Amino acid sequence: MVDKDLARNELIVAQGEDHPLLYSRATELEELTWVDAPPCPEGQETQLKAKFRYRQPDQPLSLVWQGDKARLRFDIPQRAITPGQSAVLYRGDECLGGGIITSFSR
Numbered sequence: 001m002v003d004k005d006l007a008r009n010e011l012i013v014a015q016g017e018d019h020p021l022l023y024s025r026a027t028e029l030e031e032l033t034w035v036d037a038p039p040c041p042e043g044q045e046t047q048l049k050a051k052f053r054y055r056q057p058d059q060p061l062s063l064v065w066q067g068d069k070a071r072l073r074f075d076i077p078q079r080a081i082t083p084g085q086s087a088v089l090y091r092g093d094e095c096l097g098g099g100i101i102t103s104f105s106r
Contacts, residue, residue, distance in 0.1 A: 002014045018079075020106075023077035024077060024081040024104040025073065025074055025077050026072060026074065027072050027078075027081050027087070027103065028069065028072075028101070029069060029087055029099030029100060032070050033097050033098065036096075038097075040063075043064065043066060044064070045064045046063055046064075047061070047063075048062075048063050048090060048096065049090045052081060052086070052101075059074060059076065059078060060075040061073060061075060072087065081101060082101065083102055083104070087100075
């Protein structure tokens with residue numbers, strides 16, 4: 001399954017593990033929390049890395065945050081980004097915080 005159309009009560013499926021519809025270029029986070037201070041002023045873009053799965057290599061991205069929400073834009077499209085997953089944000093080896101994925105865009 002690659003998507004859901006709730007209005008039409010349909011599931012969208014695609015064949016193969018590398019189908020283009022499995023990849024996202026950006027995602028939105030909510031319930032954003034920081035370990036210490038935010039990595040940049042509110043509304044300003046900064047370069048960070050993130051993990052979406054256990055033992056996943058760091059994924060480079062740009063982040064803009066506002067309140068308890070953030071928009072992440074991936075340097076490399078990410079496979080199977082799913083609402084409800086956690087995103088953990090890093091600068092180098094330092095964990096900065098994270099949030100819950102609420103939406104994605106291809």
